[in-house]
Amino acid sequence: MGPVTTAQTSGVAFLKGHGTENDFVIVPDPDNAVELSAEAVTRLCDRRAGIGADGVLHVVRSAAHPDARHMADEAEWFMDYRNSDGSVAEMCGNGVRVFARYLQRAGHAEAGEIAVATRGGVKNVHIAKPGPGSDEGQVTVSMGRPVLPAASVTVTVGARSWPAVNVDMGNPHAVAFVDDLDHAGTLYEAPAYGPAAVYPRGVNVEFVADRGERHVAMRVHERGSGETRSCGTGACAVAVAAARRDGADPAVTGAPVTYTVDLPGGTLVITERPDGVVEMSGPAVIVAEGRIAPELLEPRS
Numbered sequence: 001m002g003p004v005t006t007a008q009t010s011g012v013a014f015l016k017g018h019g020t021e022n023d024f025v026i027v028p029d030p031d032n033a034v035e036l037s038a039e040a041v042t043r044l045c046d047r048r049a050g051i052g053a054d055g056v057l058h059v060v061r062s063a064a065h066p067d068a069r070h071m072a073d074e075a076e077w078f079m080d081y082r083n084s085d086g087s088v089a090e091m092c093g094n095g096v097r098v099f100a101r102y103l104q105r106a107g108h109a110e111a112g113e114i115a116v117a118t119r120g121g122v123k124n125v126h127i128a129k130p131g132p133g134s135d136e137g138q139v140t141v142s143m144g145r146p147v148l149p150a151a152s153v154t155v156t157v158g159a160r161s162w163p164a165v166n167v168d169m170g171n172p173h174a175v176a177f178v179d180d181l182d183h184a185g186t187l188y189e190a191p192a193y194g195p196a197a198v199y200p201r202g203v204n205v206e207f208v209a210d211r212g213e214r215h216v217a218m219r220v221h222e223r224g225s226g227e228t229r230s231c232g233t234g235a236c237a238v239a240v241a242a243a244r245r246d247g248a249d250p251a252v253t254g255a256p257v258t259y260t261v262d263l264p265g266g267t268l269v270i271t272e273r274p275d276g277v278v279e280m281s282g283p284a285v286i287v288a289e290g291r292i293a294p295e296l297l298e299p300r301s
């Protein structure tokens with residue numbers, strides 16, 4: 001190993017992690033001392049000139065952040081989540097699982113139950129403990145109850161349009177069932193949707209195709225990040241919409257229902273319980289750590 005360089009000892013620390021290839025720059029900042037402007041977030045997430053990610057997980061003590069102070073008694077840590085375009089989102093399902101993995105790695109929490117504050121409320125995350133029969137890699141989050149606002153929504157790509165199910169998982173989703181995932185096109189641009197008034201803050205759009213019994217595949221165009229390899233809240237929204245379509249709504253049948261959801265970046269398993277709570281399980285890993293070059297965070301305008 002060569003001598004320690006300035007770059008290794010100066011600048012703000014970061015880690016990189018992902019959940020089913022929905023990837024994040026993690027910025028540990030317990031006292032909320034790092035000025036994380038929208039511009040800085042876009043620089044960090046830039047895949048060529050920055051570190052590269054779908055979003056940023058700013059790790060702050062709840063007591064130190066104005067958006068989370070009211071949750072500090074329930075959850076010590078706040079996931080201040082940002083999309084790659086710098087916008088703030090209420091919730092990120094894969095993000096909260098990766099966030100918990102980071103807390104475990106940093107020694108802020110042990111495997112088992114961890115409460116995490118988010119703008120969508122406190123989420124309880126379970127990190128599988130090592131041991132016989134345990135899937136150590138899996139992190140499960142209790143996502144709360146979906147809301148399905150009655151609204152007739154249409155999603156359009158090119159010449160094709162589909163009716164979409166409006167599902168709120170803390171953040172907004174439009175779920176369209178399609179015959180072929182390729183019909184979503186390149187997703188370089190956001191799909192058109194309407195009426196626009198249904199989603200005044202924009203929407204995440206999921207395209208879903210059947211793969212078998214209680215087994216679907218999806219692609220997603222995320223608000224604020226474009227097409228991503230996975231979206232946890234999106235997979236939950238898809239499972240909830242599929243259960244209604246399949247006559248398997250647990251509130252009606254009294255039985256939990258589990259869907260396997262394949263995404264380009266991996267597989268998530270979603271269970272909706274009769275009390276309406278949705279749980280999501282999948283892998284969450286940290287893959288790198290380092291220091292952020294100061295110029296990525298500096299104010300420029």
Ligand SMILES: N[C@@H](CCC[C@H](N)C(=O)O)C(=O)O
Nearest residue numbers: 089092093094171231232233
């Ligand atoms: N990838 C996330 C969702 C991130 C937020 C979303 N883009 C939004 O703006 O609502 C997930 O795993 O849920």
